[in-house]
Amino acid sequence: MLELTAVRAGYGTFQALFDVSLDVRAGEAVGVIGPNGAGKTTLMRVISGLIRPTAGALTMEGVDLLATPPHRIVELGIAHVPESRRLFPRMTVEDNLRMGGFMLAARPKFRQRLDVVYELFPRLRERRRQLAGSMSGGEQQMCAIGRALMSEPKLLLLDEPSAGLAPIVVDQLFELLRRIRAGGVTVLIVEQNVQQVLRVVERAYVLKAGSIRAAGSAAELSDSATIREAYLGV
């Protein structure tokens, strides 16, 4: 579904990704784990078009992402839940969700998608008239995921969804991710919470200092010393 080949990217003279290649197949959940500053967020931004790579190739279902303007990448079925949520804090929950369904193809399905999201996150329905910025961290994360789901994506990119949340909320979050997956959405998730994430994904890549250091099934990686090395050797 999603394929990255030898992608390089960075900010100005700082290079954050070195020849990263990875692929995500339809229906899978794939994790990207690695220490702080490994380039995980950059990787997500490159896929969703927020930054352009300096070299390499990216395709989504065979469509060249580099030939697609950034604001049209969501139309290919890629929805990105950015790091630290990035809700519109002074807009209501429902207006935030409306922005998630901004693209023309999603507008006629607004009510229908809203029902899907509210079904998944009943708390959002209760708070639909509340300003997004006034909610708790967990609720905001639900809203950010709900906003991404409004475009009926095939591939959901999640960047550190558990960051800053209380442990009990993190458990709920990963439970919800299982339900979203069960709905047929493919997931690529970046996390520092390695143990939790390896329980939701089938495969994962280990990213460190901008390159892929290891890849394997969740079970393999859980036992592997590479992971411990990646974290302890920061």
Next chain:
Amino acid sequence: MGVFDIYLLETLINGVLLGGVLALLSLGLNLVFGVIDVVWICYAELIMLGMYGMYFLYTVYHAPIVVAAVACIVLVGILGLALHTLVIAPLLGAAPINQLLATGGVLFFLQSAATVLFGIEFKNLGLRLPVLKVAGMFVSYSRLLAFGAALIAMVLVYLLLTRTYTGAAIRAIAQDRQIMPLMGVDTRRIYLITSGLGGALAGLAACLLVLQYDVHPFVGLTFGPITFLICVLGSLGNFGGGFVAAFVFAEIISVGGLYLDLEWGYVFAFAFFIVMMFVRPEGLMARRS
């Protein structure tokens, strides 16, 4: 009610009427700033051109006044688009000071161009609207009309912002510019729509102001600074804040002008602004961040 009270009431009413027009002026500037993050220093000069547009269409070419007004709104809207495309868009990545200098340059360019093209004589529509006498108070018809039209325009903008996808994108972009592509929003398109809308609001303001004021190349100096101060007082980019600040300013001008001369009203208003900048530098309606 004594004579004094009637004067005060009349003054307060005139203050409200002035406030409506000032609110319209600040709305256009605030929209552009909130969405594009650039201050159109030359905003009042767009209004000046619109006033000339009205003068030529109505007084010189005898177009029906409603046709002239609609044409004027459309023309200044197009001017807004041109300003964005030619001056702002190429400078979007530049330092804010360069953007200010560029739109400041446009201000002087438009003033000089108007002087060359239209001369420095004061022109007016040659249209006298009646003054209404209600319960012993005098309220000018042109002010009432301006207030009503400004209010309708603001309601329309409010509906646009709250009821349409484009409006939602305009509000959202003011809160988080970088992630707009993730929502499928083409920011360049929203910038253009906003600039056209900002220009059209300046065009409407021109139609309303030309009913009350003569037009000359420097007439923008009468409205420009006060519009900018209102926006700052209401927290630049905050639509609601600008609205409230406009009425506060208008009442200070109006009531100050009642007890002393009209000019003293402006002195009080600007003094109030300076004091407020010490007391609440983020503006009246500053958000807790």
